[in-house]
Amino acid sequence: MEATGKFNRIYGVRYLKNRSSAGAGAGASSSSHFLEVDRAVFLIDKCKSINQLLQIHASLLRHGLNQHPILNFKLQRSYSSFGRLDYSVALFNRTDNPNVFLWTAIIHGHAQCGLLEQALFYYAQMLTQPVQPNAFTFSSVLRGCSLKCGRALHSHVIKFGFDSDLYVTTGLLDAYARGGDLMSAKQLFDKMPEKSLVSLTAMLTCYAKHGQIQEASLLFEEMEEKDVVCWNVMIDGYAQHGFPKESLLLFRQMLAAKVKPNEITVLSVLSSCGQLGSLESGRWLHSYIENNGIQINVRVGTALVDMYCKCGSLDDARKVFDQMRDKDVVAWNSMIMGYAIHGFSEAAFQLFEKMCSIGLQPTDITFIAILTACGHSGLVSKGWSIFNAMKDEYKIEPKIEHFGCMVNLLGRAGHLQEAYDLVRNMKIDPDPVLWGTLLWACKLHNKVSLGEQIAEFLVSHNLASSGTYVLLSNIYAAAGNWDGVAKVRSLMKDSGVEKEPGCSVIEVDNKVHEFLAGDLSHPKSKEIYLMLEEINRWLKANGYTPQTDVVLHDLGDRQKELSLEVHSEKLAMAFGLISTRPGTTIKIVKNLRVCLDCHAVMKLISKITRRKIIMRDRNRFHHFESGLCSCGDYW
Template structure:
């Protein structure tokens, strides 16, 4: 027979204090309402012993409830009372099982349930309900199934609140199939049952099922409360069901429920996740009170919509409002910092995590890895990865991709090997990172082997992105004929990205025929971008076919093809500064242009020659050198030079591929000014140091 652990049985009998004033004939109200301290409990207990009312089961159970549930830290007292009851009834067991569950000792609660059955005390509906709650607390599915059998055997399955806790137990234990069977088998379902099912589906991320069940509630005209609507709104956001979300919003508005902070927060989160960020902001601004969840939902909405400036601006407001960020806030802020290259703000978030001694969860750790990798500080990313106690496939993939994009191909492959040793199965995204690593490191044979292993060893069928990686591997190695044949043998139609990858390889290796073929394929699939014309023009120029190069650039003007304006970002003092080519909008514009002219002058004396082929297409001949001198990354670097300490690293983010002229100029800048310059362009990272670049002049 199982018994309560000896540690729970007090070592000595409690002696009461009998200085209490006059007791009523039935002291139940005093026990449950007036008993608020351990001293009160001692006095009442002593009085019950003295008057022999302790033998009244009802009053003893009242005393148990007061000690076990109402008073703090009196569980030992409750157990001493319970152990002195000669033959406790089910109601006494119920109090203790409920109390142990409430006191975060669900395993002990179930031991008591087992002892109750062994002592031939018949459980009632309240016993089963409390036992199921105990199972839910420590995810005891097997124990819950055994108790479920008791319920069926004793005929208690028709009690609504027993079935509600049963549904909740199965949902918490992730057996939604059985939870749904219990739910569907109920002759009558109250709102608690509906909410338990909705919460179970939500916990498992079954958002479509949440929406479907909520729609069924509406069809059956079942009333709902704020808990129902919060779950439904969360699901609407996850599956982008704006129509249903707006129906719930109308109900909230019509019933004057906007004062409910949790409900309003769920509503703005739904709008943000459905792409209606401005509507979410209106709701946010109307809220009289905003907790950390509301702030996080709005910041997350901006970051998910890639409105990263606004995300960081709102985070700044959050700090001024003295609201401490949570994990969701920090993950969203780190993502925005990574997109904008806002290194200082991201470092502050990391400092905050350390200062508050927050646990480096998989989600938070992966966000930090991604942030540092996107800002070019790959060693910091590796350091964070090393400190994570738990790592999943997402965190392993993030570090592999980060190493690959920062030119650390061999190191990325070493992490892939360590991942396999750790028995973590790679997925299709991992292989994109691994193949990219092979590409940047020029590891052709390793790339071929890994591409074949995808399907052979891991059962992952290559997607078009993987084929694109192989084209890049072959193209970078100069195996252009093989790359072209590889494209033609693909099991799916190659897209423009695959052909553009080959076109870029042709520029690096000055291969005109395959470059022209790639360009022809691109313009058949979609209207070519200005970058496609410029790549082919560069191929002609490098091959000495100047007339063809100029002709192609003339076609850009004639066809009215617009070139996306180059934009470069640099963060200084926690502020992200944005520069466009030949832009004069910055508040320190005059100072920046003077610094740029001085910078160009110094690097010219060190051997820099402007490549006017990268000038603005509509620039006059005599203005072309000035045009390339005022490209956005040069302005940003000049701004960094005059606003940072000598010898410190300058980090730039750029929206387009860095041009040949800026690449050559930045190499010389790094040597002349003895600075490391990190440029993240649309394709990869360039680490410029002592006159050379990590990409080995191939990008």
Template sequence: MPTTTIFTTPPPPLPHSNATSSSTTLHNRPPEKIAILIDKSKSLNHLNQVHAFLYRHNLHDHPILNFKLQRSYSSLGHLNHSLALFNKTRNPNVFFYTSIIHAHTVHNLHYLAFLLYVQMLSQNVFPNAFTFSSILKSCPIQPAKLLHGQAIKFGFDAELYVRTCLAGAYARGGDVVSARKLFDAMPVKSLVSLTAMITCYAKHGMIDEARVLFDGMEERDVICWNVMIDGYAQHGLPNEGLLLFRQMLNAKVRPNEVTVLAVLSACGQIGALETGRWVHSYIENNGIGISLSVGTSLIDMYSKCGSLEDARLIFERISNKDVVAWNSMVVGYAMHGFSQDALRLFKDMCMIGYHPTDITFIGVLNACGHAGLVSEGWKFFFSMKDEYGIEPKVEHYGCMVNLLGRAGQLEEAYELVKNMDIEQDPVLWGTLLGACRLHGNIALGEQIAEYLVSQNLANSGTYVLLSNIYAAAGNWEGVARVRTLMKESGVEKEPGCSSVEVNNKVHEFLAGDLRHPKSKEIYEMLEEINGWLKTHGHHLVVLMYLNISTLANAA
């Protein structure tokens, strides 16, 4: 059993410092006074003194004092003490069982909590509603289903807090239909049940359904806001997450560490550097602090937003770095083409004694790709399994294809992808097609495209890349043939998307989009820019970016 001592405030002082006088004082107190003393105990030492007194004065079997002592040991994190007391309790009733079951649930010992429930039934002690609500908290879905049947058998399934816990268990286990049935049957939707249902929808990608529930809530705590913001960030809707974060601040709800982790993730996804800096400042000035997880998220955000120097400064500030923090910095260096720095950091973390993970090797292989280190890349790729026992994933094959493709070793990349041990991936083939375009290898590009079509792996990107290969080689007949094939197959090109942050507001642009209220003015400006480019050359790309930013700001 895990044992953790938690010190919050100093324990209340006993009347005298020595054990004898302490016992004498306790002896003069009635049981209800001793019960209050147990409730106020804040340290293991103080509880042990009271426990010793109860034994000396034959009060250890007093039901109320014994119960309170067990509960206090559990609340201080000393589950082994609590369980030892419980096992010595003669004829424990439902309250004793419920308390010890709850203690195990709090410590995520769900299997043992379930065994205690079975033991309770075997002793002909029948559960109450609190027993079910205690054991169902954070309970995995399979035992929760069994407990659902038990709750129906004993007539407690209609109790609001039991039904709320059941809905939460189904929600965590991914059974959205069962969770929703229980939720809809509740005559009163509590904050806890609403949060459980929103969490169920948002972690399973049903963001719109989660938002409907969220918007209908009369009361929202920080947990509800966090679930929605994180749901947006985790399912490719970072802009919506940032908008909701601003609404949260306007609603005067104070963010916590979970909030800022979700917001930093959203900032990193769309390159919202200024918003990320503001969040960083908020963390520093509002008591959240740079914990290990927050520091790692800041490294990731700054790296993705292009401020590698800020990422490095945060990395150096973290004193208790774990492998995740090291990975973030290695990947950050590799992302920006600082290959030698990434490889040096990898060497440092291995020398210190950190065991690299699959994420580490994504950074290392990307670093090799940027620097054209083909032989080193192969060495790292093979060392994953041979030295560290890590099976390469599709991302690692992608890094190798990128490395080989940049170096012009297209046949080697083709053989690697065709013979890999994992499921075929269209993105991987797309990377290889991109390399064929870069090196003008039409024959291999056609071969790959035919293979993808035959294996039902082709998507719009496959056709577009093949068309681009033909166009780069001046083969306009091939371009026309591919476009005809796309039309006949009903394949449509997905519109390109880009975003720009101006004055802490992110503006998103889709190719061919007409929804913006100033789309006419925007396209007129783009046509004007196209004219400048034709007249003066590509050096006006920077000017184009500045003008688009100005348009976005005006909008």
């Protein structure tokens, strides 16, 4: 085939040359001219490289076919497809009176290369000529255009009578969807008499991108035809908007429907596994990737590292990291952050130094990871040193996230005034998350007055979240100020703010189980609560005393003890003990910060049962083993 192709290319150019010579000398007929054009079109379409295209173009120039509109159109498109937009522009500029197809080709070439302003410029130039756009012109110029331009072009579409063209309206729909104008996209979509797979996918993407997951799900279910792009949009929509379980379930449905996943699919599913802490599902997906021809490139490798870190398996993460070739700074950042959130600060620092030593320039994300490592170890001096080096040595201006890391580091270490001064002197406006971090430090160190001051500021400036109210309530409760607690709860009720319920997740036999505090909905609730009673006997035999001061309700001591016994992480622990073999590591993921009492209980259970327990809470990982925790009781 390769030899035949080479013969055709050589023969084709010679054929053009011979036919042109013959025509010049003997008055070639119009039919032979058409044969030459047809042959030239065939050669251009079959071109495999820019050098071949240049040879054909040179032959056309030598033999007088350089102004043929069809050939120029083909040449323009081919130059653009080979990434030589400069040749395409030069050819266009030398063409006399370009028709709509040539204008569309030059617009399409620029839009395809992401040069949207230039594409719009050529469109505007075309309108100054006696040339009217066609459907392909609009499809090209709408590609990747901004919302503002899309709205302007919509009026042109109506003016030139293409508002019922399926391809043009799909391009408009895509422009509205990308620009975030959900209402206009929906109105246009509803008016479309015919909906192609492309238009359905554009609307689905719009819903998913803007968190309209229920609407996206309904549209997805109604679609008769679904390609891999549709599945990816829906799976990623679930993953990006806090529905990781639904993302994994849809992925399994995709496999059952015999639709082959691609790189985009596995990136979304790995993210969902990481959110859930679903190590078994993540390992299965890793095996699927290796056995089904999906390349473990830097993006997939980095997603695997991130997933394993979030699922509590640093060994697996480091193994993938070490096997990756041509690692970029994003991959290094993922592994450094993995060590940081697990509390292995020294390993994070060593990896950071190694990354710098091989010439990779740290990014702002790198410094978030390193400052996080400092925060989990209480390394105030080192944290300040890194924070200052980021600005002075690496010329990276601190963002709100870096200030947040510093406030967390200082606040946890008890340097509240220093943290407060840092927030007040920031050049950028602190956000509610930053104030919440400082408020949490006030709760940790019983700084009631400062906590009240911060909370009042947030409430008065409409910056308060549910977390603000909860933290202020916790500060009052820790100080025994139950009137203050009642006042805050009244404010929450009046404002319609609800406290986020504590939820713990554990994976057993490749199935994820969720528990809320006091949960009775699990099929094995009876066995779980019997195990809780057994655990309580173990704890008392080992000198455990419930830390009832963490119960932030005005209750009697016994009621507080009962409240502590049914925290969600303890229910998950009990289920793990009755559902796995002795000696098996138990992994739990909690959506909130683990309380002092549960932390103490997990340490004791790891000692009594001789099991390793890994818990991921909102702030970090805790590795409990032989009665100790990797955090050193500093979290």
